[in-house]
Amino acid sequence: MFSGQLALTSVSIFLGCALYMTLVEQSARLTLDDQALVREWKPSDHRGFPLLAVLALVGGVLGLLAFFTSGDIRWMAGALVVMMSWPYWFVVMTPLTARLLSTAPGVETRQLIRYWGLMEAGLCALGAISVAIFLWALSGT
Numbered sequence: 001m002f003s004g005q006l007a008l009t010s011v012s013i014f015l016g017c018a019l020y021m022t023l024v025e026q027s028a029r030l031t032l033d034d035q036a037l038v039r040e041w042k043p044s045d046h047r048g049f050p051l052l053a054v055l056a057l058v059g060g061v062l063g064l065l066a067f068f069t070s071g072d073i074r075w076m077a078g079a080l081v082v083m084m085s086w087p088y089w090f091v092v093m094t095p096l097t098a099r100l101l102s103t104a105p106g107v108e109t110r111q112l113i114r115y116w117g118l119m120e121a122g123l124c125a126l127g128a129i130s131v132a133i134f135l136w137a138l139s140g141t
Helices: 004-028 032-072 072-084 084-099 106-139
Strands: none
Touching: 004 032, 004 072, 004 106, 032 072, 032 084, 032 106, 072 084, 072 106, 084 106
16 A cells, blocks of 8 residues: 555645645745735745645545555545645636736735635645545555
């Protein structure tokens, strides 16, 4: 069940990164003035998306591999949950990101970045659910 352990590892890293971005980076950036807030958010967003996307893909593929080798449906469920981060990102986060990139720094931008951080918590939820399912599958009960 090595693929299952690797899937759990990948999704746990995904969850850790999403939590860091949501709780630590977001809190720190909101203390900045409007100009610095936007300057910090842009490169952070461009680095965070590929990182989370790759971790979700790797965890999902490994979870599916664990499902195909074990026949345990929980591996598929956990894989599908973490891979839901892709459509979530494109349906929820991408339009918000595009709107943020097109606005000038100011009160509206600060409010949008605050809202963006709340929406990013959805990625944390998907990661936490997937980790819980994978742990359940590894427990064998």
